Amino acid sequence: MRSESKWAANRTRLIAVSLSLLCVGVCPPSQSSPLGGAPPKRKDADRYAVMSVALDEVTKDWRDLIVLIQSDTLSARGVEPMLQLCPKVPEEFAAADQDFRRRLQKSVSLANRFLLNLPYILSGPSGFDGRDIVFPREMNRSSSLKRSEGTFFLSDVGFDQPRTHAVVFVAYECGGLCGTRSLHFLRNHEGSWLPARSPR
Numbered sequence: 001m002r003s004e005s006k007w008a009a010n011r012t013r014l015i016a017v018s019l020s021l022l023c024v025g026v027c028p029p030s031q032s033s034p035l036g037g038a039p040p041k042r043k044d045a046d047r048y049a050v051m052s053v054a055l056d057e058v059t060k061d062w063r064d065l066i067v068l069i070q071s072d073t074l075s076a077r078g079v080e081p082m083l084q085l086c087p088k089v090p091e092e093f094a095a096a097d098q099d100f101r102r103r104l105q106k107s108v109s110l111a112n113r114f115l116l117n118l119p120y121i122l123s124g125p126s127g128f129d130g131r132d133i134v135f136p137r138e139m140n141r142s143s144s145l146k147r148s149e150g151t152f153f154l155s156d157v158g159f160d161q162p163r164t165h166a167v168v169f170v171a172y173e174c175g176g177l178c179g180t181r182s183l184h185f186l187r188n189h190e191g192s193w194l195p196a197r198s199p200r
Helices: 002-011 045-058 076-083 091-103
Strands: 014-017 022-025 065-069 120-122 151-154 165-173 179-189 192-195
Touching: 045 151, 045 165, 045 179, 045 192, 076 165, 076 179, 091 165
Parallel strands: 065 120, 065 151
Antiparallel strands: 014 022, 022 179, 151 165, 165 179, 179 192
16 A cells, blocks of 8 residues: 555656656646637648657557547646746747747647657547547558557647747646656757757
8 A cells, every 4th residue: 555655656746857858747637628619720740740759759668559649739728837847948949938838828729640650549529439540651550459548638839930949748648647748849950850858
């Protein structure tokens, strides 16, 4: 019993990973869910590339699972309390962070334009039932795949003006004390978005 309460306490601590410039918090799911009518769709290749890289980072150790993604982005109400716990934003990402915080004021609807290493399902207004699975091109369609226990919620992506730096927030909610929150910083290197592992 003691080890269970110690385990539960450890899951709710915020972990700052400064070397990877990633703010990760394992904490209860936020009280708010993305709301709103039918927000406009984002059809921007950079935006989906950044979100895909961030999701691939979080799911890199997953095997035989289908990623579930909420179709509307998070708004400020679901993200800002967690941002207060994150370390200072690196100076080179200041402009992207400013755009990121501006974009939090409005939720947008996402489309099936992710390029993930795992299959995924983008939720609709009524959830995930009856939705088609989107498979990576090089992946065999295996019947042994299972849906993940939780759902990913993404913020919209903030960019600097030349689109060389990006910031995106990723939350994974799986019930009770299960879940993670992470703020991702990415750089565009020769047309490819890559996680920022160290400051420049």
